[in-house]
Amino acid sequence: PWSDNSLINGKNNYNCSMAPANSTCHEQACLAHFRFRPGKKHRLRLMNTGAAALVHFSIDGHKMEVIANDFEPLVPYAADFVTLGVGQRTDVLVTADADPRATYWMRSTISLNCSVAHTTVGRAIVSYEGSRTISAAAAAADAKSFLCRNDDLARTVPFFPQPADPHPDTVETYTIDLLTNATGNHVWTINNRTQYTDYNNPVLLQAYAQNFTFPTPPPPGTTAGDPNVYNFGRNRTVRVVLNTVYQSAHPMHLHGHAFQVLAEGPGPWDGRTVVNPANPLRRDRHMQRRFGHLVLQFAADNPGVWSLHCHIAWHASMGFTIVLLEQPAELARTQVPFVMRETCEGWDRWSKTHVVDQIDAGI
Known part of the structure; x- marks a missing residue:
């Protein structure tokens, strides 16, 4: 089945022209809003709690440092976006080093190469403490990946080494x-x-x-x-x-x-x-x-x-x-x-x- 919407912390707007007849729908329902402190690192714990869709998580104007998958610590590595299949969890660090006067889109983009959805992008707002702007700038290009898979295994190295048994039972x-x-x-x-x-x-x-x-x-x-x-x-x-x-x-x-x-x-x-x-x-x-x-x-x-x-x-x-x-x-x-x-x-x-x-x- 096609999903109706893509949510971040339970919130996103919706195109009410796609809503079933006689249903209650509000075009500008609400967006989640996150405040960053300038110059500080912020730990985000990401979870794909959906039923079917693979998503790519990103924040405009910011890079992420991936530090854990499914609660297993990793040797940190840089990423523009993080791929999350259903049920997967990833921890990232985001440094608030962009223009503190601006606001930015946080995105959860459904990959249509391996999922079906009526609303492909869930958005939230990121602003900096002290900024008076509370609405995000116009949407930029969404992060895209047509590969329905996680990051290369060569990039995702556990922080605590554990060799693989070459001769399993x-x-x-x-x-x-x-x-x-x-x-x-x-x-x-x-x-x-x-x-x-x-x-x-x-x-x-x-x-x-x-x-x-x-x-x-x-x-x-x-x-x-x-x-x-x-x-x-x-x-x-x-x-x-x-x-x-x-x-x-x-x-x-x-x-x-x-x-x-x-x-x-x-x-x-x-x-x-x-x-x-x-x-x-x-x-x-x-x-x-x-x-x-x-x-x-x-x-x-x-x-x-x-x-x-x-x-x-x-x-x-x-x-x-x-x-x-x-x-x-x-x-x-x-x-x-x-x-x-x-x-x-x-x-x-x-x-x-x-x-x-x-x-x-x-x-």
């Missing part, structure tokens, strides 16, 4: 595609499997009980109750290779870990290239470019059941998820939280007497 390769299922609906598949959650049979409770007889994968392209679980057993280092054969970019997110990004690029991975093996980028979300590859590696030191999924809401809804079962023997020795057991038992009782209209994959 296991390497798993997954192919991502978009198919049509037996009912005529589009679904995302990973190795020809589409995730579909069964709320009455949670994977985590099965793992606690040491029941690993998860449903057999259904026919390719269907959504017949497949939790899409991969059991990594006692493996301590896991490398995941994601190859997409479809024309969409994906912000990939792994729960429970900060992974190392070993490689990304066009086409399938060559099986050899690792960028900065002595200290690869670490974060918990990274963009996978269209028709491209993304190679992740993580320490399997957090016993549990963790989702690896695309963070675009519609893609997750269409089954774009795999579930990683990690250290199941250690997991079984932990205590099931009471609130989880209580919630699941309550759901079981309710669903026996009510029709559950599960319209999507369930995550």
Whole structure:
């Protein structure tokens, strides 16, 4: 679906000619306003909390110094704009060294090369303390990038070094595609499997009980109750290779870990290239470019059941998820939280007497 607007701190103006009939709309609703202190450095914590769009963040007349991705500190580097896929967070430093009498546009520009939107630019106002001007100057050219990906891995170096294990315990390769299922609906598949959650049979409770007889994968392209679980057993280092054969970019997110990004690029991975093996980028979300590859590696030191999924809401809804079962023997020795057991038992009782209209994959 197309988004209606692009907001910064919940605010932006809107072209009311695009509003639905009989709806309330104000052309000049409001813009967020940020005050900079002349000569000082300001830390901005940027978060893309949208549902689908990749955005480029910039401030007219100012450069940024990128210092962290997803709470992982980086060796600082200069940037004119920052790319944020859905769910990604980036910390930047901005020095207030421009003309203090002027005002400037802060922008969140949606990339139409990998997103669809009716309003492509979210704007806010930046002014300096002491300035009497409260409205920004006429709009200049918006920051643009036609690449639906994050900054080059060679630029994004963690501040605290951590080398990549050249010999992981296991390497798993997954192919991502978009198919049509037996009912005529589009679904995302990973190795020809589409995730579909069964709320009455949670994977985590099965793992606690040491029941690993998860449903057999259904026919390719269907959504017949497949939790899409991969059991990594006692493996301590896991490398995941994601190859997409479809024309969409994906912000990939792994729960429970900060992974190392070993490689990304066009086409399938060559099986050899690792960028900065002595200290690869670490974060918990990274963009996978269209028709491209993304190679992740993580320490399997957090016993549990963790989702690896695309963070675009519609893609997750269409089954774009795999579930990683990690250290199941250690997991079984932990205590099931009471609130989880209580919630699941309550759901079981309710669903026996009510029709559950599960319209999507369930995550």
